[in-house]
Amino acid sequence: MFKAFKNPTLALIGLAIFGLGINFGFNDYIQLTVLFIMVNCILAMSLNLVNGYTGQFSLGHAGFMAIGSYFTAYSSTHWNIFPANLQFISAFLFIVGGGLLAAIAGFIVGLPSLRLKGDYLAIVTLGFGEIIRVALLNMDFLGGPRGYANIPSLGSFLSSYLFASLWILICLFTIWRVMQSSYGRGFLSVREDEIAAESMGVDTTKMKVRAFVMSSFFAGIAGSLFAHFTSFINPSSFTYLQSINAVIMVVLGGMGSLSGSIVAAIFITAFPEILRPLQELTHVDLRMVIYSLTLILMMILRPKGIFGELEITDVWRKYVRRSA
Amino acid sequence: MKNLFLSLILTLPLLAGCTKNNNEIAIGEFDSMTGSDATFGLSSNKGVRLAIDEINAAGGVKGKKLALTAMDDQGKNEEAVSAVTRLVTQTKVVAIIGGVASGRSKASAPVAQSHQIPFVSPASTNPDVTKVGDYVFRICFIDPFQGLVMAKFASENMKMKKVAILRDVKNDYSVGLADVFAQEFKKRGGEIVSDLSYQAGDIDFKAQLTQIRSKNPDTLYIPGYYTEVGLIAQQARQLGIKVPLMGGDGWDSEKLSEIGKEAINGNYFSNHYTTESTDPAVSDFIKKFKAKYNETPDALAALGYDAAKILAAAIERAPNLSGPAIRDEIAKTKDFGGVTGKITLNANRDAVKSAVVIQVDGKNRKFITTISP
Amino acid sequence: MQDFVQHLINGISLGSIYALIALGYTMVYGILKMINFAHSDVYMVGAFASYYVARWLGIDSNPSIGTLIILLLTSMFFCSLLGLLIERLAYRPLRNSPKLNILITAIGVSLFLEYGGQVVFGADPKVFPDVMKDFVLFSGAGIELTSFDITVLIVSILAMFALDFLIYKTKLGKAMRAVSSNPSVASLMGVNPDRIISFTFIVGSALAGVGSVLVGMKYPKIDPLMGMMIGLKAFVAAVLGGIGSISGAVLGALIMGLSEEMVVAYLSSTYRDALAFGILIVILIFKPAGILGKYSVEKV
Numbered sequence: 001m002f003k004a005f006k007n008p009t010l011a012l013i014g015l016a017i018f019g020l021g022i023n024f025g026f027n028d029y030i031q032l033t034v035l036f037i038m039v040n041c042i043l044a045m046s047l048n049l050v051n052g053y054t055g056q057f058s059l060g061h062a063g064f065m066a067i068g069s070y071f072t073a074y075s076s077t078h079w080n081i082f083p084a085n086l087q088f089i090s091a092f093l094f095i096v097g098g099g100l101l102a103a104i105a106g107f108i109v110g111l112p113s114l115r116l117k118g119d120y121l122a123i124v125t126l127g128f129g130e131i132i133r134v135a136l137l138n139m140d141f142l143g144g145p146r147g148y149a150n151i152p153s154l155g156s157f158l159s160s161y162l163f164a165s166l167w168i169l170i171c172l173f174t175i176w177r178v179m180q181s182s183y184g185r186g187f188l189s190v191r192e193d194e195i196a197a198e199s200m201g202v203d204t205t206k207m208k209v210r211a212f213v214m215s216s217f218f219a220g221i222a223g224s225l226f227a228h229f230t231s232f233i234n235p236s237s238f239t240y241l242q243s244i245n246a247v248i249m250v251v252l253g254g255m256g257s258l259s260g261s262i263v264a265a266i267f268i269t270a271f272p273e274i275l276r277p278l279q280e281l282t283h284v285d286l287r288m289v290i291y292s293l294t295l296i297l298m299m300i301l302r303p304k305g306i307f308g309e310l311e312i313t314d315v316w317r318k319y320v321r322r323s324a
Numbered sequence: 325m326k327n328l329f330l331s332l333i334l335t336l337p338l339l340a341g342c343t344k345n346n347n348e349i350a351i352g353e354f355d356s357m358t359g360s361d362a363t364f365g366l367s368s369n370k371g372v373r374l375a376i377d378e379i380n381a382a383g384g385v386k387g388k389k390l391a392l393t394a395m396d397d398q399g400k401n402e403e404a405v406s407a408v409t410r411l412v413t414q415t416k417v418v419a420i421i422g423g424v425a426s427g428r429s430k431a432s433a434p435v436a437q438s439h440q441i442p443f444v445s446p447a448s449t450n451p452d453v454t455k456v457g458d459y460v461f462r463i464c465f466i467d468p469f470q471g472l473v474m475a476k477f478a479s480e481n482m483k484m485k486k487v488a489i490l491r492d493v494k495n496d497y498s499v500g501l502a503d504v505f506a507q508e509f510k511k512r513g514g515e516i517v518s519d520l521s522y523q524a525g526d527i528d529f530k531a532q533l534t535q536i537r538s539k540n541p542d543t544l545y546i547p548g549y550y551t552e553v554g555l556i557a558q559q560a561r562q563l564g565i566k567v568p569l570m571g572g573d574g575w576d577s578e579k580l581s582e583i584g585k586e587a588i589n590g591n592y593f594s595n596h597y598t599t600e601s602t603d604p605a606v607s608d609f610i611k612k613f614k615a616k617y618n619e620t621p622d623a624l625a626a627l628g629y630d631a632a633k634i635l636a637a638a639i640e641r642a643p644n645l646s647g648p649a650i651r652d653e654i655a656k657t658k659d660f661g662g663v664t665g666k667i668t669l670n671a672n673r674d675a676v677k678s679a680v681v682i683q684v685d686g687k688n689r690k691f692i693t694t695i696s697p
Numbered sequence: 698m699q700d701f702v703q704h705l706i707n708g709i710s711l712g713s714i715y716a717l718i719a720l721g722y723t724m725v726y727g728i729l730k731m732i733n734f735a736h737s738d739v740y741m742v743g744a745f746a747s748y749y750v751a752r753w754l755g756i757d758s759n760p761s762i763g764t765l766i767i768l769l770l771t772s773m774f775f776c777s778l779l780g781l782l783i784e785r786l787a788y789r790p791l792r793n794s795p796k797l798n799i800l801i802t803a804i805g806v807s808l809f810l811e812y813g814g815q816v817v818f819g820a821d822p823k824v825f826p827d828v829m830k831d832f833v834l835f836s837g838a839g840i841e842l843t844s845f846d847i848t849v850l851i852v853s854i855l856a857m858f859a860l861d862f863l864i865y866k867t868k869l870g871k872a873m874r875a876v877s878s879n880p881s882v883a884s885l886m887g888v889n890p891d892r893i894i895s896f897t898f899i900v901g902s903a904l905a906g907v908g909s910v911l912v913g914m915k916y917p918k919i920d921p922l923m924g925m926m927i928g929l930k931a932f933v934a935a936v937l938g939g940i941g942s943i944s945g946a947v948l949g950a951l952i953m954g955l956s957e958e959m960v961v962a963y964l965s966s967t968y969r970d971a972l973a974f975g976i977l978i979v980i981l982i983f984k985p986a987g988i989l990g991k992y993s994v995e996k997v
Contacts, residue, residue, distance in 0.1 A: 027413040028435075032406060057797070112982050118796075119732060123936045124981055127974035134971035137493050137523075146496040147401075149430045149452060230405055232431035236494070237401050240929070244804055251801045273406060276395065285358045285396035288812035295805035296787050303794040358812055360922050362820030493967055520966040525926045527916040528714075530707040531961035531969075537839075538700050551822050555916055562831075563703070563841050582824040583918045 008173050015165040023158045031157045035229045037269045038164040039222050042171050044249035044261035046218030049175055051247065052255035053184070054211040055191030057118060059243045060109065060125030061219045063132035066238035067105050068098035068220030069227040070136065073148040076228075091154060091163070095224040102220025103213050105132070110212035114205060126240055136235040147234025154228050164225055171218050172258060178214070187211050191256075252298060254305030259312035264305070348391040349384075349645065351376070351635070352411030354422040354432070359399030360525060363551065364424045364624050367577075368446050369394055370617055371628030372421055375636070378612070385640045393417065397428055404428035408435045408443075418645050419444065421631050424624060426450030426496050433460045440647035442654055444635050446627035449497055454673045459651050461673045463631050463662070464596070467497065470572050471504025471547075473594045473679045473695045478543060478570060479512040481681075481693060488518040488541035490532055490556065492548040495524055501547035501572050517541050522556075524549065529556045533563050543567050549574040550622075554583025561587040568592060576623035581687055589686060594679045596623055596664035598691040609663045623664075630662035699839035704962045705955070710846035712954025714915070716853040717908035718931035719938070719946040720860060721901040727864075727941035728877045728897045731796065734803035735783055737928020738810035739776050739902050743909035744919040745818050746775035748825060757826035765828050765910070773906035780902025784895055814921030822920040825913035845915045852911060856904060857947045863900070864943065873897060930973075937977050939990020948988060953977075 022034055043065065050058045075094040082090040113124040137145055154160040178184045186207040189197035194204050227233050249268050253260030271294070275287040307315055353372055355365030373392065380389045393415050395407035404423070411417045412435060419442040423429030429448035436443035437457035445453060445462040449470065454460050478484045487509055492498035506516050517539040520532040533556070536544060544560065546553055546569055553575055560569065568591050575593040597606055609629060613621040621629075637660065638653035639645070660667040665677040678696040682689045718740060725733040747768040751757040756764045787806050791799050835842040864870040872893050875883035880890040912927070913919055930953060938949025953973065960972040980988065 028439075029406070029409045029413045032409050036402060036406070051797070113978070116981060116985050119726075119940065120936060120981055120985060120987070123933055124978050127933070127978050130974050131971040134968060138967045144496070145427075145493055145499050146450060146452070147427045147430065149456075226402075230402055230431055231434055232401060232405075232427070234401060234427045234496070236399070236427065247797075248801055248804065251797050255795075255797065272403075273410075276407075276410060279396060280393055283394070284816050285398075285812075286816065287396070288358060288398070288808060289816060292805045292808035292812065296802050296809070299794075299798050299802045299805065300787070300790045303791060303798050358815050358820065360925075362815055363822060363920070366820055520961070522966070523970065525922070527912075527918070527923075527927070528707070528711045530711070531704065531958045532966050534700055534703045534707060535962055535966070551918065551920075555918055562843060564836070564839075579822060579824065583822070585917075 008169055012165060012169055015169070016162060019158060019161040019165065023156075023161070028157075031161075032229070033270060033273050035157075035160055035164060035225075037266050038161070038168055039226045039229065040246075040249065040265040040269045041168055041262045042164075042218055042222040042225070043246050044253065044265040045168075045171050045175060045258055046215045046222065047246045048250045048253075048256065048258060048261045049178075049187070049211050049215040049218075051250045052257070052261075053175075053179060053191060054187040054208060056114065056208055056212070057122045057247075058125045058212070058215075059122045059240060059247065060127075060129035060132075061216075061246045062238040062240060062242035063109075063129035064102040064106055064216040064219035065223035065226065065242070066132055066136060066233075066235070067102045068095075068223030069233050069238070070142055070148065070223075071098040071101045071220070072224035072227045073151045073233055074142065076152055077148075077150065087152075088154075088159070088163075091152075091228070095163075095167070095221060095228075098224035098227075099217045099220040102223065103217035106213045106216025106219075107209065109216075110209045114208040114212060126243070129238075129240055129243055133235050133238055136238075143234065145234060145236075147232055148227075149232045151227050151231045151233070153231055160229060163228075167221055167225065171221070172262075174214075175218075175258060183207070183210065248295065252295070252305055254307040254309060256309045257305065257307040257311055260305055260307035260310075263307070263312070267306075347388050349386070349388050349639065350391050350393060350415055350417040351632075352393050352395070352408070352415060352417035352420045352422070354395040354397050354404060354407040354411065354420070354428075355424055356399040356428070357394070357396040361399040361425060364447075364549070365396075365399075367622055367624040368424050368628035370613070371446070371621065371625035371630075372632045374613060374616055374625075375629045375632035377616075379633075379636050385636050386645075390636065397432075399425070399428075401428055401431040404432040405435060408432040412436060412439045412441050417441065418639065418647070419635055419650055421446065421628070421635060423448050423453075426453050426500075429453045429460075430456065433457070436460065440651070442635075442638075442647060442651045444631050444654065446631035447624055450500055451674075458655075458673070459647070461654055461669060463634060463667055463669075463675045464573075464627050464664070465677060465679060466674055467500030468504045470594050470679060471501045472508050473681070474501075474545065474547075474570055474572070474592075475505050475508035475512065475514075476695060477592065477594070477681050477693070478545070479509060479514050482543070482568075484514065484542035486515050486517045486539070486541045488536040488539060488544050489516060489520070490529070490536065490544055490546045490548075491519070491521045492524050492552065493521040495548070497572075497574065498547045498549075502545065505545055505547070522548075522552065524552060526552065527555060528559070530559050530563060533560050533565060537563055537565050541567060544569045546570070547572040547574065550577040550580040550583070554580050554588060557584040557591065558587040573623040575684075576682075576689075578620040578622070578687070581684060588684050591684050592681055592692065593684070594695075595682050595689075596626060596677070596679065598680050598682055599689050600691045603661075605661055606663050626663045630660075630664050630667065633662060634660055634667065700962070702840050704958050706840070706842055706846060708955035708958030709850060709951060710954070711958060712934075712951035713850040713853045714908075714912055714950075715927070715931045715934045715953055716947045716950035717849070717856065717911060718905065718927060719935040719950045720853070720856055720943065721904040721908070722932050722935040723938070723940055723943060723946040724860060724901045724904070725897060726935070727943075728873055729788075729894060730877075730941075731788070731799045732803060732932070733901070734800070734928075735806040735810060736901065736905055737924030737931070738807050738814070739779050739783070739924075740905040740909045740912075740928070741814060741919070741921060741924040742779055742810060743772040743776040743906040744825065744913050744923065745814070745823070745921075747772040747910055747913065748823055748919060751826035760827040760830045762829070764826070765914075768826070768828055768910050769907060772910050773903040776902040776906035776909070777899040780898040780905075781895055784898040789891065789894075811921055811925070818921055820921060822918045825917040825919050827917075828910065828914045831914075849911050849915060852907065853947060853950075856907065857943055860900075860904075860943050869893075869896065933974070933977055937980060937987055939987030942987070942989045942991075945987055945989030952980075952988075 938945030
């Protein structure tokens with residue numbers, strides 16, 4: 001059964017079938033929620049690379065997301081290089097462009113700041129994220145606080161969904177494969193013991209910067225998709241609270257567990273939506289209160305996150321199979 | 325397990341909100357009821373609720389009661405999109421009231437437009453909001469008009485030559501007003517000696533004010549919200565800036581004078597209505613609002629109230645409850661006697677009404693002049 | 698020139714506000730090595746506690762020294778109580794968990810207080826009671842100096858010395874330092890780490906209480922999210938000065954306040970926060986443990 005998870009084509013087909021089900025079985029609201037979940041999945045996985053696997057603490061991912069978003073917004077409204085029936089190629093290219101631009105920003109941010117450790121690194125990345133946001137507030141050609149409207153969507157729900165699935169799989173398998181390679185071992189060694197890694201000949205700064213650049217690339221992709229799905233963005237979508245939200249997803253899912261990130265992203269995105277009817281009963285919005293309480297309880301009751309360091313397949317093998 | 329979890333999540337919201345009552349007309353509202361803009365969203369919500377309660381007490385619309393579903397967007401665009409999508413597809417509302425902030429209206433109005441559900445915004449002043457489509461309306465004046473009002477007032481009535489602007493870069497409303505003001509004021513031969521900014525949520529403005537003081541302007545134009553303006557006024561007076569300050573309808577709140585104390589007195593702002601008005605609609609509204617919530621309504625509450633009233637009147641006139649029918653009736657709104665003035669919707673679905681200039685005097689709001697479009 | 702002096706005064710007065718909050722962050726960090734994200738929200742609760750108590754006692758528009766003392770005590774009491782509760786219920790079960798978990802819990806507590814506050818107190822801003830009359834100490838030649846500017850600075854410097862005294866000169870402080878360097882060895886020496894940590898939270902939160910009254914006095918607008926921005930800035934200031942260092946927090950806060958002020962005065966008001974963060978980043982790149990922080994080389 002879990003072969004599908006290891007084979008990209010099979011996984012894509014599986015996701016596509018799931019998407020078809022959602023397309024015909026559910027209304028726009030559920031579909032939209034599914035799309036937001038997918039964006040958050042990519043964001044959480046990308047941050048997991050830095051926070052979970054490499055053990056560096058970044059609080060600036062909203063900034064990279066913003067860069068991807070704004071690039072996609074600008075390019076897809078200004079540059080018409082393909083005829084209408086080939087729009088999906090340009091959409092794909094612009095999303096990649098958004099990711100690359102975010103990666104460049106990641107490099108510029110990462111190179112000087114990754115020499116710092118722990119909380120200091122967190123603060124510096126937070127600072128960069130805020131700098132990006134303030135800069136966006138003051139760029140008139142990107143709308144400033146008025147935001148950027150009329151970003152073309154990716155067509156129907158199904159095509160948006162397939163686009164997002166494609167990127168989820170690219171993100172998942174890239175990170176997965178990288179983690180199996182010598183680079184990945186390098187990342188892990190940085191997390192486990194920097195000094196030991198260094199004495200074994202691992203260039204720790206280089207490793208950190210690599211992880212950071214890759215991670216910001218995917219954060220940029222998540223931002224690009226986000227721009228297409230909401231069709232309107234403004235800088236207030238990318239405050240440091242958004243970065244914190246991403247960190248929450250990573251820790252909740254389990255540091256260094258990709259499937260954990262996905263499950264946590266689903267939970268964090270869907271939970272407030274599930275609680276929406278509550279407001280109709282109480283007339284005050286208690287969603288965030290319940291959400292924060294759940295967060296605290298989760299941390300106390302399950303300190304290693306939902307899956308810890310394991311993947312969903314390991315969990316299956318360890319608990320479900322054994323009992324069967 | 326993953327699929328089980330997923331399907332659980334996906335079906336839960338479906339189960340909720342399925343109860344429908346045939347004797348009710350569902351109306352949706354979304355606004356920021358938590359988060360950093362919450363005070364504005366809540367205010368608007370209070371106005372809307374007051375109007376709906378009043379309408380229901382008077383027998384409802386088409387013999388049916390209006391059922392309001394209010395959703396919170398936490399001040400986030402994506403939440404606003406989710407909320408409106410939910411209202412349209414799950415709650416199946418016939419119309420939506422919502423969006424104090426233009427940004428969130430711009431993000432969510434396309435959803436209403438594509439489902440052909442009328443969308444009436446009480447206070448989204450950015451001109452682009454109603455350009456989303458023919459189902460999107462607003463009942464407030466747009467940024468260019470309000471900026472123009474104060475520019476005209478400053479140069480013609482007050483004969484001012486040099487103005488300093490202090491804008492809130494976090495709010496598109498403030499930036500919009502400031503831009504138009506600067507443009508109009510220069511056109512009238514005035515000079516903008518300084519154009520500085522702050523961000524909503526700041527508490528210290530002395531750096532900007534010291535800078536402005538050295539330029540000796542005749543007035544400061546501060547098109548922000550009362551939450552910051554009260555503090556700005558206080559700090560300006562502490563620094564010895566004695567010239568009057570000017571602003572927009574974001575100033576209108578009882579809290580302005582509580583926060584600003586005596587420092588806020590004698591300053592001017594443009595607004596939708598004056599509490600000194602002899603119009604029974606206004607005094608009636610203020611009385612009812614005070615009775616229900618024990619506080620004086622601000623501009624956003626008044627706009628929320630009017631939005632709900634206009635919508636209800638349109639639903640009453642419409643032949644049926646379909647989106648297009650209601651839309652057509654809203655578009656026909658003419659000389660509606662609301663709290664915020666006589667409201668007529670033009671071809672761009674924007675409200676055309678005159679603005680008043682108000683002077684703050686303790687708890688009182690002194691009427692100075694009316695400026696028509 | 699006169700503008701420069703005015704900017705200097707403004708910057709120092711803003712910096713001393715940050716310092717008051719930063720001290721609480723740095724204190725908890727020094728002992729527990731954790732960022733207490735909820736600190737700024739404890740500060741918010743302190744402000745609301747004094748608001749409600751003042752109204753209940755009917756002294757909300759009765760500026761006098763008595764009012765100041767009553768409100769200071771109220772706010773310190775409620776903040777300490779809240780700090781103690783948070784430590785007991787949320788942080789203690791996680792004492793031995795990884796750092797990030799504790800951080801997320803702290804964020805959770807912070808969100809809980811912010812959003813719970815919006816439900817309980819209402820989201821609209823409230824006006825802080827008139828505690829004392831602000832009077833002008835010096836006015837003329839384009840320079841304005843008021844009593845509040847000085848008060849806040851003096852209080853934060855006094856608090857700095859008091860904390861220094863507490864930590865380096867008392868037996869309790871010795872125990873705190875022992876827990877900070879190694880809790881298990883400390884407990885072998887007869888120090889109860891739990892009790893010391895609770896005490897740290899009480900002191901840190903009481904500082905937030907003092908801060909809330911003084912800030913409320915100077916900027917009389919309080920709302921449930923008031924801690925967010927000032928907390929972030931104060932925290933950044935604490936890191937800048939070298940988190941864990943008491944005098945570093947005050948120094949960092951003053952630098953933060955002055956740099957924000959000078960950025961607006963001589964560079965650009967729109968990029969105020971961006972440039973303030975930029976300065977922070979530059980300093981941290983050259984001094985990776987903050988200005989007064991000790992950079993400990995890890996030994997193998």
